[in-house]
Amino acid sequence: MRKYSNIIAAYSIMLFLIIMVGVFQSWSIALSILNYCLISAVMTMGANIQWGYAGLINFGIMGYTALGGLAVVLVSVAPVPEAWSAGGLNILASLVMIIGLVFGVKFIFKKFKNHKYRNYLITFSIVIGIILIRLVAFPGIEAIESVDPAKTGFLGGLGMPVLFSWIVGAIFAAGLAFVVGKIALGLRADYLAIATLLIAEIVVSIIKHEDWLARGVKNVIGLKRPVPYEIDLQNSPWFINLVEKLHQGKLNLLSSVSDKKDMLNQLVIDASSVYVKLCVTGLFLTVVIILLILTQKALYSPWGRKMRAIRDNEEAAGAMGKNVVKEHLLIFILGSAIVGLAGAMMVTNDGLFTPGSYRPMRYTFVIWVMVIVGGTGNNFGAILGGFVVWFLWVEAGPIALFLINFFTTHLDETNTLKVHLIESAPYFRFLMIGVGLLVIMRYRPKGLIPEKINVKKI
Amino acid sequence: MLLNYTVIPAITYGSQLALGAIFVTLIYGVLRFANFATGDMMSFGTMFAVLLTYYFQSIGVGLGFLPTALLTLPLAILAMIFYMLFIDKFVFKYYRESKSAPVQLAMVSVGVMFVTQAIIRIIIGPFDRRFMDGEKFILKASEFKAITGLSEGLTIKSTQAITLVVTIILVSLLFWFLNKTKTGTSMRAYSDNEDLALLSGIDPKRVVMITWIIAGFLATVGGVLYGLDKSYKPFVYFNNMLPIFAAAIVGGIGNPYGAFLGGYVIAFAEILVTYAYKKFFTYLLPEFLEPDSLIQLLSTDYKFAVSFSILVIVLLFRPSGIFEGKKI
Numbered sequence: 121m122r123k124y125s126n127i128i129a130a131y132s133i134m135l136f137l138i139i140m141v142g143v144f145q146s147w148s149i150a151l152s153i154l155n156y157c158l159i160s161a162v163m164t165m166g167a168n169i170q171w172g173y174a175g176l177i178n179f180g181i182m183g184y185t186a187l188g189g190l191a192v193v194l195v196s197v198a199p200v201p202e203a204w205s206a207g208g209l210n211i212l213a214s215l216v217m218i219i220g221l222v223f224g225v226k227f228i229f230k231k232f233k234n235h236k237y238r239n240y241l242i243t244f245s246i247v248i249g250i251i252l253i254r255l256v257a258f259p260g261i262e263a264i265e266s267v268d269p270a271k272t273g274f275l276g277g278l279g280m281p282v283l284f285s286w287i288v289g290a291i292f293a294a295g296l297a298f299v300v301g302k303i304a305l306g307l308r309a310d311y312l313a314i315a316t317l318l319i320a321e322i323v324v325s326i327i328k329h330e331d332w333l334a335r336g337v338k339n340v341i342g343l344k345r346p347v348p349y350e351i352d353l354q355n356s357p358w359f360i361n362l363v364e365k366l367h368q369g370k371l372n373l374l375s376s377v378s379d380k381k382d383m384l385n386q387l388v389i390d391a392s393s394v395y396v397k398l399c400v401t402g403l404f405l406t407v408v409i410i411l412l413i414l415t416q417k418a419l420y421s422p423w424g425r426k427m428r429a430i431r432d433n434e435e436a437a438g439a440m441g442k443n444v445v446k447e448h449l450l451i452f453i454l455g456s457a458i459v460g461l462a463g464a465m466m467v468t469n470d471g472l473f474t475p476g477s478y479r480p481m482r483y484t485f486v487i488w489v490m491v492i493v494g495g496t497g498n499n500f501g502a503i504l505g506g507f508v509v510w511f512l513w514v515e516a517g518p519i520a521l522f523l524i525n526f527f528t529t530h531l532d533e534t535n536t537l538k539v540h541l542i543e544s545a546p547y548f549r550f551l552m553i554g555v556g557l558l559v560i561m562r563y564r565p566k567g568l569i570p571e572k573i574n575v576k577k578i
Numbered sequence: 579m580l581l582n583y584t585v586i587p588a589i590t591y592g593s594q595l596a597l598g599a600i601f602v603t604l605i606y607g608v609l610r611f612a613n614f615a616t617g618d619m620m621s622f623g624t625m626f627a628v629l630l631t632y633y634f635q636s637i638g639v640g641l642g643f644l645p646t647a648l649l650t651l652p653l654a655i656l657a658m659i660f661y662m663l664f665i666d667k668f669v670f671k672y673y674r675e676s677k678s679a680p681v682q683l684a685m686v687s688v689g690v691m692f693v694t695q696a697i698i699r700i701i702i703g704p705f706d707r708r709f710m711d712g713e714k715f716i717l718k719a720s721e722f723k724a725i726t727g728l729s730e731g732l733t734i735k736s737t738q739a740i741t742l743v744v745t746i747i748l749v750s751l752l753f754w755f756l757n758k759t760k761t762g763t764s765m766r767a768y769s770d771n772e773d774l775a776l777l778s779g780i781d782p783k784r785v786v787m788i789t790w791i792i793a794g795f796l797a798t799v800g801g802v803l804y805g806l807d808k809s810y811k812p813f814v815y816f817n818n819m820l821p822i823f824a825a826a827i828v829g830g831i832g833n834p835y836g837a838f839l840g841g842y843v844i845a846f847a848e849i850l851v852t853y854a855y856k857k858f859f860t861y862l863l864p865e866f867l868e869p870d871s872l873i874q875l876l877s878t879d880y881k882f883a884v885s886f887s888i889l890v891i892v893l894l895f896r897p898s899g900i901f902e903g904k905k906i
Binding site: 304309310311314318319326481489541549555557561562565 | 611612672680681682684686688690700824880882883886887889
């Protein structure tokens with residue numbers, strides 16, 4: 121038991137902090153922080169598999185998150201038949217053409233191995249291909265986007281249950297990871313970081329600007345939910361009864377009937393939002409626990425051992441007959457799939473898909489800070505990192521505001537410095553996270569909960 | 579025609595990128611890590627220039643038709659060098675001396691990025707600021723038409739001219755320094771082979787310090803020029819880090835000449851691919867072939883994506899960059 125005491129202590133402190141938020145701010149806020157913590161935990165687990173198990177540095181987390189989100193839109197939104205009939209054919213035709221182009225280029229690449237004009241030929245066919253595809257796709261895109269642009273203007277999805285889209289999100293991300301891995305995995309560590317970051321930027325910019333796909337920067341709102349809606353709860357008698365029962369004592373204090381009714385209404389509204397968030401929390405917690413079990417099992421399996429061997433000494437592992445390239449690709453795909461799952465979970469939680477909000481700061485670097493702070497190579501550490509950093513990220517503003525007010529109490533209200541500092545309170549989160557990262561990297565380079573490898577005694 | 583909307587902006591943007599790319603490459607060559615704080619360091623230097631410009635404007639000191647920012651540039655560079663050396667002493671030095679892996683240094687630079695970004699936003703806020711003053715155009719479209727008698731105008735913004743002049747001066751000074759002076763040679767030697775350089779009695783501390791000083795120069799000048807030409811916004815600077823990285827890698831990382839040219843390659847590619855050729859073709863082609871839509875290879879939304887795709891292609895086929903950089 122002693123072995124785990126620091127893990128238990130760390131998680132208890134985290135839970136205590138979230139409960140403190142519940143007591144001081146509101147339970148609704150505490151639960152939404154908790155939900156985001158869980159999402160971050162899934163993302164960090166994905167990144168941790170790549171970085172902690174195999175030593176692959178993936179700065180493209182943003183791209184996989186966005187793809188996961190896209191999957192939710194494409195799977196769960198009801199299809200728009202007008203748009204399909206307006207331009208669906210063109211889009212399908214150009215998709216076929218893109219695939220044809222890729223294979224054509226590949227063919228030229230293979231066939232004319234040592235030909236003098238190979239590169240010119242490839243360039244020429246790509247340019248011609250792009251022009252042709254644009255000619256075919258453009259009328260289709262125009263037509264689709266003009267179908268009721270304020271509401272739809274895109275092809276819509278398949279109208280399937282939203283939970284299914286989580287799996288699709290993971291598959292999408294895995295597909296992208298396969299392509300990226302094929303391209304970039306041969307590169308040295310920091311090149312790999314830059315290449316993945318840039319490829320993720322390309323993916324996000326495509327999602328942002330191809331309006332026919334998912335409305336681009338116009339966002340998709342009102343996505344389906346796997347949990348009940350607040351408004352339905354407020355109208356269902358069993359829920360009202362439940363709330364009444366829970367708050368019996370409080371309600372009995374009021375004498376007049378109308379007061380009682382108002383109070384009950386207010387309580388029901390509050391309780392419904394808490395209830396919905398609790399449902400989401402339960403769902404996310406299940407995902408986190410399942411992933412945790414799987415990843416822990418993988419970490420201590422022969423496969424995990426092989427991964428660590430490859431991470432610690434690639435040449436030696438290769439000499440022992442392990443296929444380093446294949447294993448790297450596999451783990452890159454696995455980790456990215458988990459990140460894609462997290463992206464789908466996040467969009468489901470928000471109920472809206474906003475391609476404009478996918479920025480490297482929030483979706484790559486902060487996640488990386490979580491992994492480093494929590495503990496690379498240790499799943500409990502990664503999850504803890506997700507919790508701690510997300511908590512800081514959200515609560516840094518209020519904390520900074522409190523500190524500023526505390527230290528500038530002797531200044532008067534209109535003092536320029538004070539006003540300026542209070543205005544810039546939200547940016548202290550960058551400062552806190554940056555300083556936190558630097559301190560951890562310097563004094564505890566293995567993270568809060570470092571990697572521990574148990575070796576069985578013979 | 580082509581000159582006005584493609585060549586001149588591309589040269590300007592390319593110069594700005596080139597300065598940043600040389601900065602990345604120098605840090606990579608001498609200190610051996612990818613500096614993710616690049617964009618924010620440039621932004622930090624520019625911030626000093628912006629604040630000083632506001633101060634100078636308020637006390638009424640200016641340069642007449644030239645922007646005041648040119649006057650504040652040396653002061654900003656000085657402040658920036660202090661900042662760079664400060665960061666190096668308290669953050670990077672420890673990892674350099676303990677011979678950490680490059681990845682670890684890159685992660686540390688992410689930490690520096692966060693902190694720098696926070697300081698910038700706390701001091702100056704996240705808003706868009708213009709600090710350009712002085713004459714806006716050197717050559718207006720109407721004047722050009724009057725002089726040459728051509729039907730299409732040509733405009734040269736003064737910021738574009740300043741960018742070009744300053745870049746040429748700075749870059750030629752830098753290359754002279756690297757190639758002709760003893761310190762520059764020792765820097766290159768250190769970058770090529772650290773152990774050999776140490777054996778031949780080169781002081782690593784001095785080399786590192788000079789690298790940071792040059793980096794301070796490049797970051798501030800590049801940042802201020804970009805800010806003059808467009809406007810100063812911290813978030814945009816952070817985003818500019820990506821094309822700068824692309825330029826540095828395309829040119830062959832660790833190789834300053836490559837980085838310099840890489841900046842232009844990226845800039846020209848971005849602008850040529852997303853340029854609408856409609857008007858261009860209306861001049862070249864006979865009437866009946868005249869295009870009716872904007873002839874664009876890709877829409878301008880994909881400006882960044884273009885440079886990143888070039889990077890991916892280069893990484894695939896010539897991983898050491900077009901102009902031979904370090905082996906990876």
